[in-house]
Amino acid sequence: MATFWGSTERERMPKRAPAKAKSSKGNIGRYMEYEAKTKKSKKIYEVAKDLLPKGVESNFRIVDPYPFYITRGQGSRIWDADGNEYIDFLMSQGVLLLGHNRREIREAVAKQIENGMTFALPTELVVKAAKLVNEMMPNLKLIRFANSGTEATMHAIRTARGFTGKEKIAKSEGGYHGVQDHTLWSFWAPDQYMGDPRCPNTFSFSNGIPKAMQELLVTIPFNDLEATEKILRKNAKDLAALIIEPVLGNAGCLLPTDNYLKEVEKICRENDILFILDEVVTGFRLGPGGAQKRFGLKPDLTCLGKALGGGMSVAAFGGRRDVMESLLPDQNKWPMCTFHGGTYNGHPAGMAASIAAMNIYKEGKFYPMLDRISNEFYDGLGEITSDLGYKARVHHISSMGFIYFCDKEVRVVRDTLKADWDLVFKLAMEGMKRGVLLGHPKGEKMFLSAAHTKEDVDISLEVAKESLTVLKKTKK
Numbered sequence: 001m002a003t004f005w006g007s008t009e010r011e012r013m014p015k016r017a018p019a020k021a022k023s024s025k026g027n028i029g030r031y032m033e034y035e036a037k038t039k040k041s042k043k044i045y046e047v048a049k050d051l052l053p054k055g056v057e058s059n060f061r062i063v064d065p066y067p068f069y070i071t072r073g074q075g076s077r078i079w080d081a082d083g084n085e086y087i088d089f090l091m092s093q094g095v096l097l098l099g100h101n102r103r104e105i106r107e108a109v110a111k112q113i114e115n116g117m118t119f120a121l122p123t124e125l126v127v128k129a130a131k132l133v134n135e136m137m138p139n140l141k142l143i144r145f146a147n148s149g150t151e152a153t154m155h156a157i158r159t160a161r162g163f164t165g166k167e168k169i170a171k172s173e174g175g176y177h178g179v180q181d182h183t184l185w186s187f188w189a190p191d192q193y194m195g196d197p198r199c200p201n202t203f204s205f206s207n208g209i210p211k212a213m214q215e216l217l218v219t220i221p222f223n224d225l226e227a228t229e230k231i232l233r234k235n236a237k238d239l240a241a242l243i244i245e246p247v248l249g250n251a252g253c254l255l256p257t258d259n260y261l262k263e264v265e266k267i268c269r270e271n272d273i274l275f276i277l278d279e280v281v282t283g284f285r286l287g288p289g290g291a292q293k294r295f296g297l298k299p300d301l302t303c304l305g306k307a308l309g310g311g312m313s314v315a316a317f318g319g320r321r322d323v324m325e326s327l328l329p330d331q332n333k334w335p336m337c338t339f340h341g342g343t344y345n346g347h348p349a350g351m352a353a354s355i356a357a358m359n360i361y362k363e364g365k366f367y368p369m370l371d372r373i374s375n376e377f378y379d380g381l382g383e384i385t386s387d388l389g390y391k392a393r394v395h396h397i398s399s400m401g402f403i404y405f406c407d408k409e410v411r412v413v414r415d416t417l418k419a420d421w422d423l424v425f426k427l428a429m430e431g432m433k434r435g436v437l438l439g440h441p442k443g444e445k446m447f448l449s450a451a452h453t454k455e456d457v458d459i460s461l462e463v464a465k466e467s468l469t470v471l472k473k474t475k476k
Helices: 007-012 024-037 039-048 103-115 124-136 149-164 211-216 225-238 260-270 290-294 321-327 348-363 367-387 413-417 421-433 454-475
Strands: 070-074 077-080 085-088 142-146 168-172 217-220 239-244 274-279 301-304 315-319 393-397 400-404
Touching (some): 024 039, 024 421, 085 454, 103 348, 124 142, 124 348, 142 321, 149 168, 149 239, 149 274, 149 301, 149 315, 149 321, 168 225, 217 225, 225 260, 239 260, 260 274, 290 301, 315 321, 367 454, 400 421
Parallel strands (some): 168 217, 168 239, 239 274, 274 301
Antiparallel strands (some): 070 077, 077 085, 142 315, 301 315, 393 400
């Protein structure tokens, strides 16, 4: 839930911090070390804040008292404008499954750029990329490329509506599907907005979204199968699709339990509701076949992004042949089709990067090692929090994970809201000051990559231990 906010906004919310956050001037002790090591970033920010809201190009990147600006990355490390080096566990929010500046990807992009940047016409690269996706994820019979996860989910939803002729969409509480108006609803809020845990309210997360769209959305409680089934069956005649993340990344790293995904897929089949699996984060990260292979799912439509581009802005949606063919114009109908377009779709440089990355994913040699060091890292975090007396739960699946600071099982989204998210923020800031980026400095899920080493893990666990020890003493 902290994903969207800097510390100031999050501390204003209930169950975060009792006091309103102060400015950096009022938090001299808290920010002194940060400001001392990021003097050039502060100078950049002084210019940036007059050109960009809060000096950044995305609300995801807001950090108090100001952000630090990155200049380069290599392997598992990044460097900021002040020359500070960090072991990176953010990995561009999961994009860089193979690490920063991977040679094969860099060379593929450079070679393509020599032949031209973009044409707004098809290239063979698109065909090669589509073939690789289909080979690893055979449920995607037909594929269209886009430029971001938001675009992929937006077009998948439109395709589902066009194919079924129905307008309502279901999504899970706490589920994130990009910044589009159709799904920027029902993440988290003060209790009075969220409603019954077993029949969640549908509430907007942003200003500027037409209230009328609320009538087109139904919210289900992730991991509560009985309540989910009741809601889906009640609304089935109006539901074009359910869109769902296999792992709720915006809620930290909330894993499906008790065969939940498989059962929900079955309910969708029985009620003529298209099952859209949002694998923007999990696609390729959980293995070449993504979450759908790991959990034995056969989605009608799948959304891909992040790791798909290998570092470039590439996304895709695809699935059943009959559903995807609804994109094709029929001159005898009006409207003629469910429209999909975009000047930058299948951008040659992005396709070159995607092909280079997917060839490595398909070969799959790095996955066993990545899983081993990921297990060591997340198990180590669990041991450290326990040894230091923290009430904490470490969730992870393959190379993505999160620490919930709470004393009870974290099973549903409402459980995640009871965790101490402010402590996640403080840990990330302490880690950052010591050269380890434990997710984002404002609190974010963590990712390892094929470039991370056992040495990275050992160093980072020592930093986590030192940081948590400092926070323990400060709290006292």
